[in-house]
Each structure stands twice: as C-alpha cells, then as structure tokens.
Amino acid sequence: MDGTDLARRMVERTAERARDLRERTGVVPCLATVLVGEDPASVTYVRMKRNRCAKAGIESRHIALPGTVGTAELVDTIGALSADPAVHGILLQHPVGEHIDERAAFDAIAPEKDVDGVTSMSFAAMSFGLPGFVSCTPGGIMRLLDAYDVELAGRHAVVVGRSAILGKPAGMLLLARNATVTYCHSRTRDLAEIVGQADVVVAAVGRARLIKGSDLKPGAVVVDAGYNEGNVGDVDFEGALERASLITPVPGGVGPMTIALLLEQTLDSAERAAAA
Template sequence: MTSRSMPGTDLAATIVKATAERAAEFERLTGTKPCLATVIVGDDPASVTYVKMKRNRCAKAGITSRHVPLPEETTTEQLVAAVRELSEDPSVHGILLQHPVPAHIDERAAFEAIAPGKDVDGVTMHSFAAMSFGEPGFASCTPGGIMRLLEDYGVEPSGKHAVVIGRSPILGKPAAMLLLAKDATVTVCHSRTRDLPSIVRTADIVVAAVGKPEFVKGDWIKPGAVVIDAGYNEGNVGDVAYAEALPHASLITPVPGGVGPTTIALLLEQTVTAAFAAS
C-alpha cells in the first residue's frame, strides 16, 4: 500500500486567494475592509505566536485586524464586557477569542458574549447547534478545515466509520457533528474510553484531537485508513506518531503543515462572509 502525506498548504493558499478577492470586492462596494478583532488574555507565548500569525494572514488577505490584548488578571466580567463591546461595534465583522484563556476565567461565558453573526471561529453554542442541525452558520474552524481537506483529497465520509479521539466543544464534538452530516458512522472516544486502540483499529477515518504528543500509535491504524492529526504540541509534533502511522495510512496529515493552514484559511474566509452578511 502506498501512503501519502496530506498537507493543507495548497488548499489553504487557494482559500486565501479566493478570500482576498472577495475582501477586495467588499472594499470596493463599501469603502472599508472586512475587520477581524482578535482578543487575547495574558501573554502565553504560544497564544501570542498564534495571534500574530493570524494577524499577518489577515493582512495578506486584505482583512483589517484589530488586536485587543488584555492583562492576565482580567476577570470573566471584564472579558465578557470587552467581547460584547466588539459584538456591538458595526466596524467589526468577526471576533476571535484566543483560547485557552487563563484558568480563573469562565471561557464559555466569554465565548457566548460573541454575537452569532460575528462568531467566525465557530465557538458559540449557536454555531454548534447550526453545525449539528445543518443550518446556516459558521463552522468551528479546525473541524471545518478538516472537512475541506477530506473533500480536497477526494475522501468521501459517507458510509465510513470515523473515530474522533477527543470531545472538546470546539474541536472533537463539532468534528463529529460535521462527519455525521456527511453520513459517516461516528464514534467519539475520550479519556474514559475502554480499549481505545481496538476501537481506533476499526476506523476508516481517524481524527486525533487529544493534545498529547504522539499519543496515537502506528499499530492502532487500520491499513488504508485516513488519519487527520489535529494536534499541535511542543517540538512541532502532533497527536499521532507520524513515522509509525505513515506505513499504515493511505493518507495522513503532517504536523506542521496539515490541518493548521486550513484552520486559519477558514477563519479568514468566514470573516469575509460575515462582513458581506452585515453590509
């Protein structure tokens, strides 16, 4: 069996190019650029790097980026107030709250302060419900990017068994809902799942989203399975032991360069969509 790496860089470039063209059209029609507000609490190095990267990508796509840094000691009430102010600002079209926030903050309360029409990262309960019921709305960007990757590589989820490892509300759960919407049979695994390797070995599509470096071993992978590694850990490694899994998988995303680029591309695309919807 021939294994293939499944990078997302080319797909992301295509999405960003089309997004830049739409952003230019929006500016031509309205005289203003689409605007994404990025909110970050504290100075976690990884989060600071991610936000900087997203702001740089915004500039390349013709999107204005408004940076809203808040101190580590910000309270839930203060963060919610800041997010609500952005939600009410007509010059802001999309809001990204960088997560995780510090432990003393109620992250869910902060997410829910984002107006549904500006939830371009797909983190609110409204967006999750829209994904689950197939209604209009914004997809969670990493799960949405995963679905675009599968489509781009000709992977048809219908009738296949997809195993999602991880149940976070902004990655594992929405990924499961989007796969279910494409008629996959979906199993969601988590920290209490018994005999996890045996379950993963039954999967035609594996989505690893556990946040643990090289957690999924190569001998867990069914021959010919498609492996999507949605993890990113210190040392530039994902949640899958890539070298071990490569001989077993038909397609496997690298880390970095796999899911990450499509995540950011989808964020930009949804920001421009939100701008047009609000105009």
C-alpha cells in the first residue's frame, strides 16, 4: 500500500483548500509545533512537518524549549498557544522527556486545536464516535485501508501495540468500522498464534521485525506502523510479502499519511474558526 502517493494527493487537496480559505476570508491556517530538547529524530520530524506545511499553504510557528523545561512551563506554553486565535493547530512532538508529565502536557492542548488527536478528549471522541480530531497515525491508517478497498466489517483485526496515541486509538477506529478487534503487546503470550488469526494486522509496538511472515494468515492485510533503527518496521517485510495480500512498506507507508492527515486536520480547524 503506497502511502507516499496517497499522502501527496491529500496534501495537494489541502493546499487547494488553504488557498481558497485565504482568498475568501484572509485566514491563513497556522500549525504551532512545540519541541522539548534537541533529540535528533524529533528535530528531523519537526523540520519535515514544517516543510510539508509550506507545501500545503499552512503557516508554521515553531516553539523550541530546552530539555530542562518542566511540566508547568510546558503546560503554560501550550495554554498560550491554545488561547491564540491565530493558531489553529498545536503539535507537541513526542517524546518530551521522562521528567515531564506528558499526559498533562497533551491535555493542555485545546480540543478544537488538537489536530494531532492526542488529548484525552480526542480519544474519548474517537471511542464514542463523537465529533473531533482523530489521532493522525491511526487516522492515516484508516485512509490507507479505505483507499485500497479493504473490507473491515466482520473481519478480525489484531493491533499489536497499546500506546495512547497509536495502538489504542487504532483499535477504536477499527472497532467503529465493525471490525472485531484484539489488542496485543510486547508481553502477549502466544503472539504469533493470535496474529495468525488476523485478517488485518496493525503492527505498532516498536520492535524491529517482531512479526514474521510465517506468523501471518495467508491473504492478511498488514499495516506496519513501526519505525526502528535501520529504517525497518515491526514486520519482516520480505517474509510478509509471501503471505500478505496487501502490506505497507517502511518507509513510504504509514509515515507520509500521518503528516498528510495532520495538515488536513489543521486546515479543518482553520475553516471552523473562520466560520465561527
């Protein structure tokens, strides 16, 4: 499943909508990115997102905080962005450091600006089918499955991973589409046996090549949301090719979709603010 091409088309549509919004209302969509510390991978991710913002006609505002910043100061920074009418979306780059209460920081984001879908309120909205922004990586996964006409109703989906911003919301979105969902994780016993029962596998546990091709049910659809050192995912890609009917590559699968949906949801927020 080619996430790069689908993401490119999504960004092009977002750019067209952003141009129309600006011409009609004068509103320029704005995404604020908040980065704590100088983790090389995080710095790279934020730079990539800001570059994609420019392509989509979205202004980016970057706030770089020292790694020594505490929870209170981070929450205050995010609160100020939440109160700024010129900011339509807020992205707090993960991770923020073990000394910070990450959940408190995420939940400081105003729900109407939570375009990354990381707050407790956004998770509740996803779980109950209420209006709100979806977590970007799980939401991007759903877009990919739809683009490739993957039937979900009545199918057995196994999500390997239970993070609050990936594994758990992915399961909620699949459940909302009438899939039967099983959650697994790094401590699940007989993981290969459970994976072997899945019609759809979402791998999001962060362990390189944890899932082998021989683990998969023939014809399974495999979404690899893992990204590990050496540009490899959580699935043994070559082995999975022999059994899977569809599979996402790493890189070039889920990653581009995450950013494309982030930009789209930022524009959605800007449109709602302009209409208010």
